[in-house]
Amino acid sequence: MHLLQQLFVIVLAFTSLEHVSIIVYAQPYTSVVAPVNKHIDTAKSLYSVEIITTLDENKHALANFLIDIEAPFIWHDCIVRWNTFATSCPSNTLCTYPVSCDEYQCDEVRTIYSYKNPSCSRDPGYSSLPGWGCTCPVNVVDPVTGSCGQAILNYDDFTMYTSDGRKVGVDAFNKFYGANPNAACAPSSSFSSFPTNVSGVMAFSSSPYALPAYLYQPLKKTFALCIPSKPSTRGVLFFGTGPYYFLPQTNVDVRSYLSYTPLLKRQDSFGYFINVTSIVIKKRTINVPVNTTTKLSTIDPYTTLRTDIYNGVLRRFSLVTKRLLPAKPVAPFGLCYSTSTTGLKVPDIEFILQNGQKWSVSTTNSIKQVTDKVACLAFVDGGATSEPAIVIGAFQFEDNFLEFDLQNSTLGFSSSLLRKKTSCANFNFTLAN
Structure with missing residues (x-):
């Protein structure tokens, strides 16, 4: 029995040393x-x-x-x-x-x-x-x-x-x-x-x-x-991997703001896709046909919708903003408003995803100030045969935190960080000593 105890102590010592070495040699960066x-x-x-x-x-x-x-x-x-x-x-x-x-x-x-x-x-x-x-x-x-x-x-x-x-x-x-x-x-x-x-x-x-x-x-x-x-x-x-900290919330990991949805692949593209099942504006649903493909793009400046989806979004958005003073549309946009300030406030546009998660597009990501006096809905008609049917463009990414987990094929998204009293400009780029 005494011999078994000695063996146990020796094994435990080696195990402890192994754990210590892992701690010592762990990389200080993530x-x-x-x-x-x-x-x-x-x-x-x-x-x-x-x-x-x-x-x-x-x-x-x-x-x-x-x-x-x-x-x-x-x-x-x-x-x-x-x-x-x-x-x-x-x-x-x-x-x-x-x-x-x-x-x-x-x-x-x-x-x-x-x-x-x-x-x-x-x-x-x-x-x-x-x-x-x-x-x-x-x-x-x-x-x-x-x-x-x-x-x-x-x-x-x-x-x-x-x-x-x-x-x-x-x-x-x-x-x-x-x-x-x-x-x-x-x-x-x-x-x-x-x-x-x-x-x-x-x-x-x-x-x-x-x-x-x-x-x-x-x-x-x-x-x-x-x-x-x-x-x-x-x-x-x-x-x-994270964590990710933005000022002024020095103790808040941005990952705590994220919702997740599967990342999808297409054989004809190296890009990233998600499944948008519907679009909701002020509790009214705009149907998105089954098996509709939604691409994410950093090159396309605005979200592009196939004509049948775009028309539904335009009708609903026009209705919920009917009290705003309209302006003549400015290409490539189809719905614009007269404004003397950039403080225009409109309802969220919500992308409902396949797992029930909701990506909310707030005013700062849905309304583009085109001139000092005109602001437009930053969604574009892609045409009747547009493929993919939905392309979420870079304007809708601004001040949103997007995490592409390539190993697990998931997309984490925050919706607007401005609602969390921070922004994409708030990472501390000061070099460590």
Whole structure:
């Protein structure tokens, strides 16, 4: 019996040591984080994320990438060089290492994980690099104009700050987190339609060539997006598990505000979809046909509805706002109001989801101030054959916290954070010491 007790003590000691070692070596960060900006200097509002790129001679610089949650891969303003060494990369240019046409990544990106766009050639051809051989041209689609162009697939290097949910750069030893994705280099002329100082597209889709696929342990496969409503403020993008804390509620985890619904996939898209079963405005239900697909988009500026659904929403919204002074509609909107201030107050528009959860679209996300005197319902008629039938656009995301759990295929959503006395601009981006 005494021997058994000794064995038990030895086992317990090893177990305790194991637990102690886990505590000692646990990473001090739970996520990586990057600022998000709103741009209004293009035909439609767009949103970018700031990522650290590595320049020649180990210098670091920030670059702004459009946030696209449907793009199959990352592409940006850079050039490929197989023999990059000190001073070989042109000044103020980002140089990267090319993917050969013989490598499997080339075949996959050119065929399976490519842009699906009728304006793109099915075969972008091949090109060669002096001293290297065959490179890997791929099609890219401009999210502003919809036009197709070409880029060269490469091996890239991106860096983000770590976070414990409260601050940036957890400590001196755990300040940065690096990722090495396959991306594509496009010529500077490819970005002439982009917002000022934006020179790339950062893919956050379900594709294995989007950024989330390259972020590994200890990070959980979850990214959270909180885009700002003003170009003068910065929102935030997290990758990894929470917590997430926004000022001034320093002890309130934003996850406590979230409701959840399943994320759905479609074989013809790398984007994210949910199931909206109906739309409710002031206790009156607008029916949504069974099996209607709802896509989430950071590129489409406003929520787009197929004509049959749009007409139902327009009729009901007109009725519950009949006391407001109407104004002549301003394209692309179909219902506008005369106002001398931005304080217009209207009923919520509620998206009822498949599991009974309710995503409430409040005034700040349903009414767009178009001019000093005109505000419009920020929902757009997509046409009689629009597919998907519903696209929830980026204006409806502003100051909403969205958590995309890619491992469990769920979407967490907060509805407007303004009702919680905070906003997407309230994450503390002050670097830790």
